[in-house]
Amino acid sequence: MKIEKQNAEEQTLNQNQEKEIVNEVLVQVGENETENKNPEIIIVPIKRPIDFDGTFLNEVKLDFTQMTGTQILKIDAELRAMGTGFDDLWNQTVILKLMSRASGLLEEDLKRLHGADYLEVAFRTRNFFIQW
Known part of the structure; x- marks a missing residue:
């Protein structure tokens, strides 16, 4: 049960991180370069x-x-x-x-x-x- 609960928590954390990444429009790639995520x-x-x-x-x-x-x-x-x-x-x-x-x-x-x-x-x- 502990493993299932831990896996569920990790999955929720990963989903929240993915949502944050998608909501960002520009991400710093290099010193002067940006990559568009939208x-x-x-x-x-x-x-x-x-x-x-x-x-x-x-x-x-x-x-x-x-x-x-x-x-x-x-x-x-x-x-x-x-x-x-x-x-x-x-x-x-x-x-x-x-x-x-x-x-x-x-x-x-x-x-x-x-x-x-x-x-x-x-x-x-x-x-x-x-x-x-």
Whole structure:
């Protein structure tokens, strides 16, 4: 009985520790590096930073924590006005609009990214919705 009680207490302690870890958004990894623990926030490093009025963009932060169905329906309405629609997650225009909403960057600014950086941000955006 003592062993079962001890195992139950250890399991409860482990579960509480896991909850604390999940609730932390950023964890110190190295001296200047942080690792994101919130699966709804994705930080994509940019290998070829671009200049925005004297400020270099060296990462794109995709924050899906506040993305709602209303926003997705607005994207669909915008696309329908352009003669297309939110047909699937393989449509690059759909992905661009989702990237823009999640990052807070303008679509035109995202298009300025180097092709490889652009595709990395696009893939991470698509994968977020596919894996959800």
